[in-house]
Amino acid sequence: MAGDKSISHRALILSAMATGSSRITGLLEGTDVLATASVMQQMGAQIQRLGDGIWQVTGVGPAGLRSPEAALDFGNSGTGARLVMGVVAGAGISAEFTGDASLSARPMARVTNPLALMGAQITANEKTTLPLRLAGPPMAMPIDYVSPVASAQVKSAILLAGVNAPGQTIVRETPITRDHSENMLRLFGATVDSQMQGDQHIVTLTGEAQLRATNIDVPGDPSSAAFPMVAALCVPGSDVVLKNIMLNPQRDGLIRVLRDMGGDIEICDERRQAGERVADLRVRYSQLKAVEVAADIAPSMIDEYPALAMAAACAEGTTYMAGLHELRVKESDRLSAIADGLRANGVTVEEGEDSLSVSGCGQARVAGGGTVESRHDHRIAMSFLVLGLTSAAPIGVDDTSMIETSFPTFFSLMEELGVSFER
Numbered sequence: 396m397a398g399d400k401s402i403s404h405r406a407l408i409l410s411a412m413a414t415g416s417s418r419i420t421g422l423l424e425g426t427d428v429l430a431t432a433s434v435m436q437q438m439g440a441q442i443q444r445l446g447d448g449i450w451q452v453t454g455v456g457p458a459g460l461r462s463p464e465a466a467l468d469f470g471n472s473g474t475g476a477r478l479v480m481g482v483v484a485g486a487g488i489s490a491e492f493t494g495d496a497s498l499s500a501r502p503m504a505r506v507t508n509p510l511a512l513m514g515a516q517i518t519a520n521e522k523t524t525l526p527l528r529l530a531g532p533p534m535a536m537p538i539d540y541v542s543p544v545a546s547a548q549v550k551s552a553i554l555l556a557g558v559n560a561p562g563q564t565i566v567r568e569t570p571i572t573r574d575h576s577e578n579m580l581r582l583f584g585a586t587v588d589s590q591m592q593g594d595q596h597i598v599t600l601t602g603e604a605q606l607r608a609t610n611i612d613v614p615g616d617p618s619s620a621a622f623p624m625v626a627a628l629c630v631p632g633s634d635v636v637l638k639n640i641m642l643n644p645q646r647d648g649l650i651r652v653l654r655d656m657g658g659d660i661e662i663c664d665e666r667r668q669a670g671e672r673v674a675d676l677r678v679r680y681s682q683l684k685a686v687e688v689a690a691d692i693a694p695s696m697i698d699e700y701p702a703l704a705m706a707a708a709c710a711e712g713t714t715y716m717a718g719l720h721e722l723r724v725k726e727s728d729r730l731s732a733i734a735d736g737l738r739a740n741g742v743t744v745e746e747g748e749d750s751l752s753v754s755g756c757g758q759a760r761v762a763g764g765g766t767v768e769s770r771h772d773h774r775i776a777m778s779f780l781v782l783g784l785t786s787a788a789p790i791g792v793d794d795t796s797m798i799e800t801s802f803p804t805f806f807s808l809m810e811e812l813g814v815s816f817e818r
């Protein structure tokens with residue numbers, strides 16, 4: 396399975412900030428991550444591709460980053476843009492942040508607000524969207540921040556800004572979000588404490604951290620695995636093994652929900668890699684049944700709702716998903732993109748402000764026959780291609796080019812499983 400996108404971004408960023416040379420294997424070579432590699436290079440890190448997924452990064456050490464001459468272009472990547480805002484804020488340098496049309500419509504105030512508290516100066520439009528300029532103070536101030544949104548990107552930006560700050564930078568979040576930044580900061584030698592107090596997750600980073608180069612073997616991306624996984628559950632006769640999938644507890648919500656729906660997903664050969672739990676997954680065709688998906692599981696499967704909605708369309712009964720407000724501000728408004736695409740293919744859907752009900756077709760197949768607007772959103776494109784594997788009539792997707800951002804091997808992997816796409 397292609398390398399995890401979240402871990403790939405963080406591996407490049409932290410190795411570029413560290414002292415010494417790090418070797419990264421299994422790096423996801425999607426355009427989102429390649430954009431992060433190139434902006435870290437613009438700020439002074441030496442980054443070299445040695446082979447397929449194998450990269451060497453020589454970092455600049457504490458306070459070694461320099462202000463880039465040209466604007467930093469993050470393409471479609473919210474993770475890259477938001478995490479690097481934290482890096483720039485903490486490095487005492489300044490940079491202009493730009494991105495494509497989808498990224499330029501996404502909210503950045505959630506990150507610039509706490510970074511301003513740490514001393515950063517932000518020059519932006521009224522909506523605080525890209526393009527914007529961020530100038531870090533000579534020395535960032537540590538903060539104790541209660542995050543108003545459950546977002547790993549916000550938490551990570553603050554922690555990255557806190558690496559060079561004197562004292563302890565604290566982020567409090569409810570509920571807990573993916574903790575890859577905490578795990579990887581520890582791998583690079585930083586002191587990061589993480590504890591639950593009731594339902595609040597409190598992360599404390601000790602500043603003026605001496606990051607030291609380390610080697611990272613990036614595990615497979617569960618968010619990409621979601622597509623062949625749902626395909627295998629929905630296409631009669633399937634029996635597929637997906638190798639080397641990361642099962643971080645803040646990323647495995649989809650597997651839990653699909654199992655509740657009756658999905659036959661076996662977790663085999665559990666092991667640890669790059670500080671994360673990893674396993675192979677054996678997935679077999681299953682007659683899925685509708686479930687209610689509670690809001691509190693959302694952070695552990697926030698990118699997987701498009702894939703889950705396709706499984707729900709194939710299940711018996713009506714699946715209700717709550718707590719989906721964050722889907723409105725992803726690479727597209729995913730709630731409306733899912734609802735429109737399903738309706739165009741004969742599935743009954745109810746779209747609430749932050750919820751979705753999908754009436755599954757069960758034994759009868761999804762009608763299909765519609766063309767889906769992917770809205771420049773990789774996960775919308777892949778989801779409907781997967782639904783098209785089981786629909787009575789084929790499903791068209793208007794543009795699949797964005798799949799390159801997160802899962803460049805999607806087509807070849809699906810073809811290996813026996814799928815043929817008409818292009």
Ligand code: S3P
Pocket residue numbers: 400401402474545546547548549551573697698721
């Ligand atoms: C990510 C966090 C999530 C997720 C994104 C990757 C990360 O975003 O949707 O694809 O790597 O930190 P939010 O922090 O906005 O929830």
